Amino acid sequence: MKVTINGKRCETPAGKTILQAAQANGIYIPTLCYLEKIGALAKCRACAVEVKGNPNLLTACNTPVTEGMEIFTDSDRAVAAQRYVVDLALSSGNHDCMICEKSGDCELQDAAYFLKFEDKDFRRGNYPTDIDDSSPFIRVDHNRCIMCGRCVEACNRIVVNGVIKIINRGFDSRIGFDCDDPMGESSCVQCGECTQVCPVGALTNKKSIGKARVWEVEKVRTTCPYCGVGCQQELHVKNGRIVKVTSAEDGSPNKGRLCVKGRYGYDFIYSEDRLTTPLIREKKGEFREASWDEALDLVAKKFKDIIKKHGPDAIAGVSCARSNNEDSYQMQKLFRSVLKTNNIDHCART
Amino acid sequence: MFFCIGTNMTEAHPVAATYLKNAVVNGAKLIVVDPRRQRLTDYATLFAQIKVGSDIAFLNGLMHILIKEDLYDKAFVEQNCEGFEEFKTHILKNYPPQKAAEISGVSVEKIREIAHLLASVKPCMVCYTLGITEHTSGRNNVVSVANLQMLLGNLGMESAGVNPLRGQNNVQGACDMGALPNVYPGYQAVSDPAIKEKFEKAWGVTGLPDKPGLVIPAMLEGLPTKKVRALYIFGENMANSEPDIAHVEHCLESAQFLVCNDIFPTETTRFAHVVFPAAAWSEDDGTFTSSERRVNRVRKVSAPPGQARPNWWIFKEIARRMGSSWDSGSGPEIWDNEISVLAPSMAGIKYSRIEGNGLQWPCPTMEHPGTPFLHKNGKFSRGKGLFTVADWTPPAEVADAEYPYVLSTGRRLFHYHTRTQTSRAGMDAILPEETADISVQDAKRQGIANGDMVRVWSRRGEVTVKARVTEEVPPGMVWMAFHFREGNANWLTNPVFDPFTQTAEYKACAVNMEKKT
Known part of the structure; x- marks a missing residue:
């Protein structure tokens, strides 16, 4: 399908929206509520564009392209409308980027920067701090919320937990949990899907606060270490340390979703309880630290002695259903090819 | 549907x-x-x-x-x-x-x-x-x-x-890798002479054992009888996760020689003679295989702490000290040069193909896209699908006058198994202790309020935990998990096993319960 966007001829498949056609052609349109996996909510109106022949501005996120459509995302009228929406959002809360966890990865910040804001036009007085710190892993800052509705959709339609809703009306409207309970006292299961979709710094991961600015991290894709679903994660790593876990939206099978353990259960690896040196138990029952050579030699010697005296089937091994495939392979190879026993199993049944 | x-x-x-x-x-x-x-x-x-x-x-x-x-x-x-x-x-x-x-x-x-x-x-x-x-x-x-x-x-x-x-992140993979007493990687029978020969050639050895080995319950039972002299436990906290903790600990205690690889000291490593400190998730390159048979990459982001080393390295070192020199020196080498070469169902899976989304086996060739579902068009791996008569049998232990409740066990959202990981990741803030989940009717009858301490006991042991009175549980049932050492359901569970699979009956045993006064 042929359309023109800002005078530029573009090809786009039928069935696409103006927003998708623009994105595919490298043209940015400010959006606040739109998210591909949620679909067009057309709530925020920040994506207003002008289309030749249409008396009204149209929202790019939910207007399908038609053959020969002439679209203007940067006309005076379109930009004025976009600015108005973004201006209202900027003015309706404490958007203090300098100290916001989301700075650098904030869609309101992106829109304001793109639209060359120097200041906001509306003043509604001061906003008293309105932070819900009641849940263990998610920080809710109501004054950074722009009421885009993404978290509501994600909680109800993607993870179908039905916890988040919009309560009250007008200036008083805000996101609420169950019957406007503090998040930590609500039925929220802390899956963090809302933090994954929040375009601003309203819903952030507590564990990550103050750990790294977004531009300092490297993202490493990996697989969750908890259940057997095999969710794909993105580890946000700064100086070799995981500071946050999100999920790759295009990763199979979970497509951006995680549970409380997958999103927030990663930092056990930094516990001070980690074993850091081989240990040998003395006759008295106490463990003492040992070198790798001493501990490995002891195990090899004991195994050889036992095989000599009692045969290879006097040794048995339990492999690990948590560790890598390659580790289990090595262990069964050790048992079969070196110790010469098939006494190798793991908790396959439980 | x-x-x-x-x-x-x-x-x-x-x-x-x-x-x-x-x-x-x-x-x-x-x-x-x-x-x-x-x-x-x-x-x-x-x-x-x-x-x-x-x-x-x-x-x-x-x-x-x-x-x-x-x-x-x-x-x-x-x-x-x-x-x-x-x-x-x-x-x-x-x-x-x-x-x-x-x-x-x-x-x-x-x-x-x-x-x-x-x-x-x-x-x-x-x-x-x-x-x-x-x-x-x-x-x-x-x-x-x-x-x-x-x-x-x-x-x-x-x-x-x-x-x-499947329960664990890599329980599918551990099966696929042949960490089972009867099969090599890729479910190739140890009793098949041709398979035995293939592995002898690949591993450069002779005399691979062709008799299936012991399953976990038999290994544990073999410790006090000295049929099993040495047990090597890699990353399992059996002292909390196996049924009837008192008995399991007796078995572990009687081991002549117990070796553990782990990332933390656990209730199980207490019984070890040697403990090796291992690399954890994100400290080594490798793969996990999910429930849907998808082989996914696991990537290293940092070195293990202190002197901890990757598990594959520990096994390789023991092999070396027992006279066997192995070539592969990393997870990717082990997979690409050994596993995918030896397991025909995974022959088409190489690290280069699973940089993004993983591949689902069977994936026999490098061109194969993987297999999302099995038995396509009703073609079963054994030929025809076999209807097998299966008769109902009750659990080994049922409620009676002395033990009038059925204990059933399972997992809760905020913890994982014996909590070695989740307790060190802040999850205790949400779920700090075990509870006995009981029905509203039973609670009323026995005068137990939500949050009261109750004593629950079976023929094997007893625990004292908080009651969680809930409509989830039917009358006559006590439901518990095994996340906490204190109040662990496995002090109570029955070490009886399915005769075919040797899976323990964690889901049913008889208990009694009363309000702790």
Whole structure:
């Protein structure tokens, strides 16, 4: 399908929206509520564009392209409308980027920067701090919320937990949990899907606060270490340390979703309880630290002695259903090819 | 449509559950069969609250109706299955709905309603978890589920099949890798002389053992009798996770030589003679294989702490000190040069192909796209799908006058197994202790309020925990998990095993309970 966007001829498949056609052609349109996996909510109106022949501005996120459509995302009228929406959002809360966890990865910040804001036009007085710190892993800052509705959709339609809703009306409207309970006292299961979709710094991961600015991290894709679903994660790593876990939206099978353990259960690896040196138990029952050579030699010697005296089937091994495939392979190879026993199993049944 | 039996999916596999919930929101039907009114039942079209351990009677009752009322997939059964006539005669004779209702506690009307719904929608996917397998009748439970799906012709296509949701991140992989006493990597039998020869050649050894080895329960039993002198436990906290902790600890204590690889000191490493400090998740390059047989990459982001080393390196070093020199020197080398070469079902999976999304085996060649579902067009790996008669048997221990409650066990959302990881990741802030979940009716009868301390005891041990009075649990049941050492359900559970699979009956034993005064 042929359309023109800002005078530029573009090809786009039928069935696409103006927003998708623009994105595919490298043209940015400010959006606040739109998210591909949620679909067009057309709530925020920040994506207003002008289309030749249409008396009204149209929202790019939910207007399908038609053959020969002439679209203007940067006309005076379109930009004025976009600015108005973004201006209202900027003015309706404490958007203090300098100290916001989301700075650098904030869609309101992106829109304001793109639209060359120097200041906001509306003043509604001061906003008293309105932070819900009641849940263990998610920080809710109501004054950074722009009421885009993404978290509501994600909680109800993607993870179908039905916890988040919009309560009250007008200036008083805000996101609420169950019957406007503090998040930590609500039925929220802390899956963090809302933090994954929040375009601003309203819903952030507590564990990550103050750990790294977004531009300092490297993202490493990996697989969750908890259940057997095999969710794909993105580890946000700064100086070799995981500071946050999100999920790759295009990763199979979970497509951006995680549970409380997958999103927030990663930092056990930094516990001070980690074993850091081989240990040998003395006759008295106490463990003492040992070198790798001493501990490995002891195990090899004991195994050889036992095989000599009692045969290879006097040794048995339990492999690990948590560790890598390659580790289990090595262990069964050790048992079969070196110790010469098939006494190798793991908790396959439980 | 989904038929979920014995699966507490919203807690044990939360992300998988979101897809079921999405489908239900979009109009799919969901049948839940479970002793507890757990969260998934909130989304169910029909819910059958069966008695613990009555699965086979319930399923056979369903199949009785499907056969009697001529509602099954005759074409699928005729073309793709065998053993049906014998099965049919047995089911029609022995499992009238009335009998199924008596055993399962689900009304004849409800069983019929479920049978009719099953017959009216196709395909239907069956999901089960340990509610099916952790019984002395576990193998027969699985057989019954398979019988149902063959009868309905719900196999060999997308959104159908028999889908066990696997518990650990890599329990599928550990099986695939041959960490089982009877098979090499890729499920190649140790008893097959040709396979033995193939591995002898690949590993440069002779005399590989061809007799299947011991399974875990037999290993533990072998410790006090000295049949097993040395036990090597890699990353398992058996002292908390096996049934009947007192007995398990007695076994571990009597080991002549116990070696552990672990990332933390655990209740199990206390019994070790040597403990090796291992690399954890994200400290080594490797792969996990998920429930859907998908081989996924696991990437290293930092070195293990202190002197901790990767597990593959530890095994390689022991081999070297026993006279065997192995070449592969990293996870990727082990996979690409050994595993995918030796396991034909994974021959097409190489690290270069799983940089993004993983691949699902069988994937026999480098061009193969992987296999999302098995038994396509009703072609089973053994040829015809075999109907196998499975009769209901009660759990080994049932409630009686002395122990009037059934204890059933499982997992809770905020912790993972024995909590070695989740307790060190802040999850105690949400769930700080074990509880005994009991019904409102039993609580009332015994004068127990929510949060009261209760003493729960079985023939094997006793625990004192807080009562959680909940409508999830039916009268007559105590439900607990094994996340905490204190109040761990495994002080109480019964170490009896399915005769085929050697899976323990974690889901049913008899207990008594009283308010702690």
